[in-house]
Amino acid sequence: MRILLVEDDPDLGPAIARALRAEHCAVDLAADGIDAQHLGETEAYDAAVLDLGLPGRTGAEILTAWRANGRALPVLVLTAREAWADKVTAFKAGADDYLTKPFRVEELMMRLRALVRRAAGHAQTRIECGPLAFESQTGQFELDGLPLKLTAFEWRVLSQLILRREVVIERLELLERVYEGDADVDSNSLEVIIGRLRRKIGAERIETVRGRGYRLTCGGQPA
Amino acid sequence: MTRWSLRTRMMLLSALVTLVALGLAGWTMAGVLDRVVTGGVDQRLDAQLAVLASTVRGDGSVDRDKLAARQGALAAGPSWRWRIDGPRETLGSGDFPVLRSPFPGPAGAAPGPLPPAPLDGEDAKGRIHARRLVLESSAGPVTLTAAAPGRVIGRPIRDALVPLASVIVALALIFAIAAWVQLRFALRPLAALVAQIGAIRRGERTAVDEAQPAELQPLATELNALAAANAATLAAARQSAANLAHALKTPVATLALTVAPDTPEAAQVRRIEGVIRHTLARARAAAVNRRASTAIAPVARDVAAVLGTLYPATDLRLEIVADARIAIDAHDLAEILGNLLDNAARHARSTVVLTAAADGAVLTIDDDGPGIPAERREQVLQPGVRLDEGPAGDGFGLAIVRDLVALYGGTMALEQGPLGGLRVRLTYPGGATT
Numbered sequence: 001m002r003i004l005l006v007e008d009d010p011d012l013g014p015a016i017a018r019a020l021r022a023e024h025c026a027v028d029l030a031a032d033g034i035d036a037q038h039l040g041e042t043e044a045y046d047a048a049v050l051d052l053g054l055p056g057r058t059g060a061e062i063l064t065a066w067r068a069n070g071r072a073l074p075v076l077v078l079t080a081r082e083a084w085a086d087k088v089t090a091f092k093a094g095a096d097d098y099l100t101k102p103f104r105v106e107e108l109m110m111r112l113r114a115l116v117r118r119a120a121g122h123a124q125t126r127i128e129c130g131p132l133a134f135e136s137q138t139g140q141f142e143l144d145g146l147p148l149k150l151t152a153f154e155w156r157v158l159s160q161l162i163l164r165r166e167v168v169i170e171r172l173e174l175l176e177r178v179y180e181g182d183a184d185v186d187s188n189s190l191e192v193i194i195g196r197l198r199r200k201i202g203a204e205r206i207e208t209v210r211g212r213g214y215r216l217t218c219g220g221q222p223a
Numbered sequence: 224m225t226r227w228s229l230r231t232r233m234m235l236l237s238a239l240v241t242l243v244a245l246g247l248a249g250w251t252m253a254g255v256l257d258r259v260v261t262g263g264v265d266q267r268l269d270a271q272l273a274v275l276a277s278t279v280r281g282d283g284s285v286d287r288d289k290l291a292a293r294q295g296a297l298a299a300g301p302s303w304r305w306r307i308d309g310p311r312e313t314l315g316s317g318d319f320p321v322l323r324s325p326f327p328g329p330a331g332a333a334p335g336p337l338p339p340a341p342l343d344g345e346d347a348k349g350r351i352h353a354r355r356l357v358l359e360s361s362a363g364p365v366t367l368t369a370a371a372p373g374r375v376i377g378r379p380i381r382d383a384l385v386p387l388a389s390v391i392v393a394l395a396l397i398f399a400i401a402a403w404v405q406l407r408f409a410l411r412p413l414a415a416l417v418a419q420i421g422a423i424r425r426g427e428r429t430a431v432d433e434a435q436p437a438e439l440q441p442l443a444t445e446l447n448a449l450a451a452a453n454a455a456t457l458a459a460a461r462q463s464a465a466n467l468a469h470a471l472k473t474p475v476a477t478l479a480l481t482v483a484p485d486t487p488e489a490a491q492v493r494r495i496e497g498v499i500r501h502t503l504a505r506a507r508a509a510a511v512n513r514r515a516s517t518a519i520a521p522v523a524r525d526v527a528a529v530l531g532t533l534y535p536a537t538d539l540r541l542e543i544v545a546d547a548r549i550a551i552d553a554h555d556l557a558e559i560l561g562n563l564l565d566n567a568a569r570h571a572r573s574t575v576v577l578t579a580a581a582d583g584a585v586l587t588i589d590d591d592g593p594g595i596p597a598e599r600r601e602q603v604l605q606p607g608v609r610l611d612e613g614p615a616g617d618g619f620g621l622a623i624v625r626d627l628v629a630l631y632g633g634t635m636a637l638e639q640g641p642l643g644g645l646r647v648r649l650t651y652p653g654g655a656t657t
Contacts, residue, residue: 080472084561101476
């Protein structure tokens with residue numbers, strides 16, 4: 001899960017980024033409105049966390065611009081403004097969810113996971129794929145009913161695959177959704193991660209579609 | 224030490240003036256009365272003296288036959304007495320009292336026969352009023368004295384003074400009542416002003432009536448300026464408290480992210496969050512605009528659009544009579560409907576219904592969720608209390624709404640709803656506005 005975090009506060013921004021990374025997310029942090037709008041228009045994100053009061057350009061302006069440019073990524077507005085009138089304005093600009101500061105990081109994570117799950121077209125919180133199950137509320141994977149231990153990179157790759165199970169995800173897109181914007185990506189590292197995941201969940205589960213990308217197959221047991 | 228009241232001062236002053244004036248009037252009248260009565264008595268005494276004088280012969284002897292013939296003119300009544308002191312003999316009433324002359328000195332020094340001189344004296348029965356005339360005869364001076372009892376002067380004066388005093392006391396009473404009524408009438412605008420200032424303090428009005436008697440007009444103007452300055456100071460203080468609370472949200476959010484959960488530090492962070500919320504709610508309450516009139520439907524549609532995004536599976540139905548309006552500021556109405564519909568949608572299985580009557584005086588929000596048992600309904604209105612253990616919601620929504628509704632003079636009731644879940648009923652006694 002790669003998140004665009006837009007927060008101008010020099011302490012809160014990095015603190016949220018740390019908390020999200022602790023939950024296995026890849027996080028790009030933008031501290032002003034102009035950077036934020038640019039990143040949202042050019043990079044691939046699973047979701048954005050957007051502050052409303054920003055230098056350069058307000059959150060509502062950024063959101064309106066993204067929606068006008070056809071950017072459909074789920075956006076959670078995270079703001080100190082708690083009035084319903086502000087909430088209405090944010091949703092009219094295209095927000096998908098709204099959380100007021102101060103907040104619980106668990107709640108932020110849960111809402112982000114729900115946004116990403118719904119954006120991928122899943123109504124149910126539990127996504128199953130053969131012996132594999134993803135509890136999208138908590139971010140826990142299970143294999144044959146037992147908790148599956150994953151590193152942050154493994155989790156990012158597998159959550160992408162299971163949210164679009166049975167669909168080929170292009171390698172470049174997968175790379176984009178797994179690594180942070182300023183990461184020094186080794187072209188082979190994705191293969192290494194896929195290899196480790198195959199050892200954990202069974203090699204036949206992750207199909208390599210040559211020249212295109214990867215697909216998680218559920219082995220004829222549709223969930 | 225309390226100063227004397229205006230009423231006391233003015234009543235005292237009025238009483239003093241009345242007493243002095245009436246005292247003066249009484250004293251003057253008594254004096255006039257005394258002169259008139261004494262004058263009458265003096266005339267009779269002088270007439271007696273003239274009778275006595277006519278009996279004295281040129282040689283100083285008394286013509287007793289003549290005296291006896293005129294005795295009738297001398298017998299005016301008991302205790303009216305007379306005396307003739309001549310060089311040869313002394314005649315007269317036997318019990319003639321000792322009299323003090325206001326002109327001590329040799330009797331012979333008295334100048335001429337007229338006028339008679341007044342004398343005073345006393346006997347066993349009281350004061351004596353007398354007149355004396357000295358006649359010159361060949362044998363020497365003859366002193367004639369006629370005396371009347373004091374009561375012939377005192378009694379008529381007393382008889383006249385009793386009704387006079389009654390009239391004076393009655394006048395004093397009338398003056399006192401008039402002064403009291405005047406005071407009441409004059410001080411009534413002051414009492415009204417005091418009542419209005421009390422109303423300002425209780426927040427029932429923002430200014431006193433500027434239409435005042437000329438003497439109170441500057442006071443009313445100054446009071447209103449003071450009240451306005453006070454309100455502005457208070458609003459500024461609340462706004463700055465709100466700004467402070469608002470500015471604290473981001474650092475507190477940072478703190479909340481950095482402290483470990485379930486530690487004393489985390490509890491302190493939650494306390495700070497509570498204070499922030501409370502301060503903001505109070506500042507918002509202070510900004511309540513009671514003269515607002517808002518169309519319900521557009522606000523409800525905006526809020527419902529938000530909730531439609533947040534709870535896509537919930538069927539949110541708005542049954543609002545077209546053009547229904549309510550006397551609540553649009554911002555606060557969004558707050559009320561947002562919190563209540565959010566709460567309902569969070570607990571609903573599939574359906575939430577908002578109804579608003581034509582006059583906007585009754586709003587109901589129903590859901591088909593589990594509802595709240597009657598005995599716990601009051602409990603959920605306490606700030607920070609949540610009955611469900613799910614992660615969503617902050618537990619302040621219902622309490623905030625209840626306080627906000629109360630600020631606008633409405634009431635919020637939790638009931639068993641027709642859909643099986645909770646019904647929240649908002650009632651505004653004077654809610655209808657057009």
